[in-house]
Amino acid sequence: MLVPCVVIFALFIVWPLGKSVSLSLHGSDLFGRPDAFVGLQHYRDMLGSAEFRHILWVTLAFVLLTVIPGVLGGLLVVLLLEQHIKGIRIFRTAFALPFAFSVASASVIFATIYNPAIGLANGILGKFGVDRIGWLTDPSWALISVAITTVWMSIGYNVLVLSAGIGAIPDEINEAATLDGAGGWRAARFITVPMLGPQLFFLVVISTIQSLQSFGQIKILTPEGGPEQSTKTLVYSIYHTAFANNASDFGAASAQAIVLFVILLICTGIQFGVLERRVHYK
């Protein structure tokens, strides 16, 4: 009964992982297919190149620009929803709606909104007298614009996880707080937020992992990695290095793929490490 799963995992996850390592130690022919063994050459090239440092920097900036606003925004919404709001179901559904949007559909919508000539973003800002912004064409804006799209897509999930966390806070704790005269924001500050610690931590890790793996929104909103390569993250670079016209290099792309794997492994390791400690000291 385990055979179907084992076969699929072996064929499409375990074996390819080994193959990725092997590819990263080989050169590539004209079509990007592997040829001679080159050892650690790709890794040496990568670590020595200013371009790769730029890619890592863009990747880090993208993670910060998506994770911090996404988690804080979700927290703010959930705390507001906790203040005995009328029509809470309508608000909940509203915040869940972005779920329905795939990365492709969300990106295409935002591409239309960011459109420099007819897009709503500039149209609305224009009414307040703000000059037109080159959302996707200005190197200092492109990454921010892609991050806004990403935060929009993730906010529903964050609200959901935090709402579930609030639901799990024992009633006695809230009652005790009310009896002690802590209401509204005082209760939120000193009780709800600390009690949400595990969920907030989980969200930071999971959003970081997702952010590191973002691809569709970058490819669709800023083809070619953005103006002056300003949106060229690690995953986009893997795609670009492997499939760029005339310069396809599966070896170098695989070396980047292994770097991505190691970074994500560290993130997951941190998650498990901290969770284990929590359980241990309880």
Added chain:
Amino acid sequence: MRQLTAGRVVTYAVLILAALAVIFPVYYVIAGSVMSPGQISSYPPDLFPHGLFTGNYEGATHSGTPIGQQYLNSILQTSVITLSQLITSVLAAYAFVFMKMWGRTVLFGLFLATLMVPWESIVLPNYLTITGWSIGGERLTASHAGTMLALVLPFLANAFGVFLLRQSFLQFPLELRDAATIDGAGHWRFLTRILMPLNKPALMAVSLYVFLAAWNQFFWPLLIGDSASRRTLQIGISQLNDAEAADPGLILAGVTLSILPTLAIVIFGQRFIVRGLTAGAIR
């Protein structure tokens, strides 16, 4: 009745603003899809459609854009992945919970470990493997059927479904299982007649979760389909956007059509999705 203090006014104001910001793109895609080309391209932009213009939908479904075929491709790809993951996950979860075998815990640990391998790190070897296969002397991806097969193959099983169903099966009372065995029910009969009907919510959660993920896939379908009629809907709408002199109304109509199934799932299946999506977060 609570007093309407200044604090509560601010609370409502911030919430309403946040909700509007989140809903706005949803509203815009639907409103824009029924605007005439002249209206949507006007500057400053209009927020409300003048009447119901259906030309974009006609354009998106007819003309040079093979959205109809791509819709069918996506439905096929998503159904096969969902059905297959459901079957493989039920079987594996059953084995992990109800069959005693050597190395069960270790194997389950290895299953979970596969979740830590990011798709982006193994996509290149998978691409080389699958485009390297041939059937009857022809490359697998050279035919429409072969392309559909290539789209689904790596996703026929996933450890997340196994994990979720195992959690659910573990809750199953052992007395019921023993009673079924005494009544002469074998593994298969117990699984299909008793266990699955009693675990419908978990099965729904897995199905909807897998459906959403498969329908929304982007990276792999981008690499696999090499002609318009073999692409999935997600790639199709993103290419509407790439086209020179893209018509925004047409794009938004395409997007609206593409989100209908997932919108239905999010609105009507919310409680099942919550279960799947928050499985890792709440302990």
